[in-house]
Amino acid sequence: MNALEIIGLSGLVPVCVIQDAADAVPTAKALLQGEIGVMEITMRTEAGIDSIRNVAQQCPEMLVGAGTVLTLDKCKESVEAGARFIVSPGFNEKIVDWCVKHQIPITPGCVTPTEIEGALAYGIRTVKFFPANIYGGIKACKALYGPYQSAGVSFIPTGGIDQSNLREYVDQPYIHAVGGGWLCNTKDVVNHRFDAIGQTAGEAVDLLLGFTVESCTLAEKEAGAIDAFKQKVSQIFHLSVEENQIAGSVIHEPGQSEQGQLVIRTHQINRTLYYLHKRGLITQDTFEKIYPCRDKSCLLADHVIDKTTIKLIQPAQL
Incomplete structure (x- = not known):
């Protein structure tokens, strides 16, 4: 089972902003305690790469990927550290081309037909939809799915999603999974409230199922x-x-x-x-x-x- 299939079955992708790499493994274990076996560690902090490396080495049961990947160099560095999938906020052709050639799963950000067709040209059918709440949410995903249904397009929306509207998204056949920082609150990570992270994860899984x-x-x-x-x-x-x-x-x-x-x-x-x-x-x-x-x-x-x-x-x- 490949990484993208696991993400789809998990249905939930916590977006984790980790400021101290020492917090990465406890965060991963907290998510696993809540039954979520996928985490996207963003490149928004200097600790991102070391956090991925720590999880990949010490918590192999966690499917860890890199998010907010803006450059090809950062993409390569993430994969070398152990990232098993790449997420970019937009469609960066250099990153997409390298990932496809090296068989690294990537979900580029696509919110327009032009960007979706760019992804399809590389054989990518699952794309990130970000920020979902700004670009029309589930209604926009449904509208974009219409002309691309036959191509098998699906979305991983992120931004503005939490427990209050999770069901609106995950029940739709064109939603591969949903992501968001609400599944891994940054303040909880900083303050070592790992039990709270696990509890939020578990509640989200129960709501999902x-x-x-x-x-x-x-x-x-x-x-x-x-x-x-x-x-x-x-x-x-x-x-x-x-x-x-x-x-x-x-x-x-x-x-x-x-x-x-x-x-x-x-x-x-x-x-x-x-x-x-x-x-x-x-x-x-x-x-x-x-x-x-x-x-x-x-x-x-x-x-x-x-x-x-x-x-x-x-x-x-x-």
């Missing part, structure tokens, strides 16, 4: 076993038992077959498969077998919770 219980039928179980089942589902899907998100959907029917079924509604099945694999519910073999899922539902037949199979569904309009 949008798990709800559509239905649940259980084989005959004792009351204690049902409670244990609810707790396991709550832990895996980050659903609150106290709010009856699970309890209100559980049906206990004596005499049922040996296996029940839990139906989970999610905003995007393939992203869900990616995150459930990271959470350990889906093995690598199973993930490779069922990904990508091209339907609006997916039965995880090989994985059960207390003799209860799991079925994922997503809204038909997506």
Whole structure:
């Protein structure tokens, strides 16, 4: 799986401004604690290159890239330090040409048809849309997608996006992922509030996936076993038992077959498969077998919770 595919499955790209390279690894670990395995370290500070190097060497499970790359020299320096993808705020042909020739994933900033066609000429179909809030937001992305849909264009909008409008973007088929500094607040980094960074990341992932219980039928179980089942589902899907998100959907029917079924509604099945694999519910073999899922539902037949199979569904309009 290449870097761009991982970014798309992650759905979230924290834009990290790090002023002290010693803070890079704790920041990366905080994001990983919140289940985000991608980070874009900007070149806005002198610590940018060393920060990338530290994360690449000490936190290999993190997909680290360089952002705000303005020159070819800085691009080369970033890659040498360990950056696995490059992000530029605009379409810099020298940077794009070098990255394409050296097979380095790059998402150049493109907000006009001319810039998009420049990217397409290099075989680049996923571009950065920045600053999204200034250039028309999701409406502009939709309008630009229209003539370029057949070319497979998708966007990574950044700027003016946070938890309040995240869903407006990520539910659209032309949005590859979303980025932003709100996922990695600079003040939190400076003040070493890494727990806060992890919490924000985790909340964003839960919002991204949008798990709800559509239905649940259980084989005959004792009351204690049902409670244990609810707790396991709550832990895996980050659903609150106290709010009856699970309890209100559980049906206990004596005499049922040996296996029940839990139906989970999610905003995007393939992203869900990616995150459930990271959470350990889906093995690598199973993930490779069922990904990508091209339907609006997916039965995880090989994985059960207390003799209860799991079925994922997503809204038909997506």
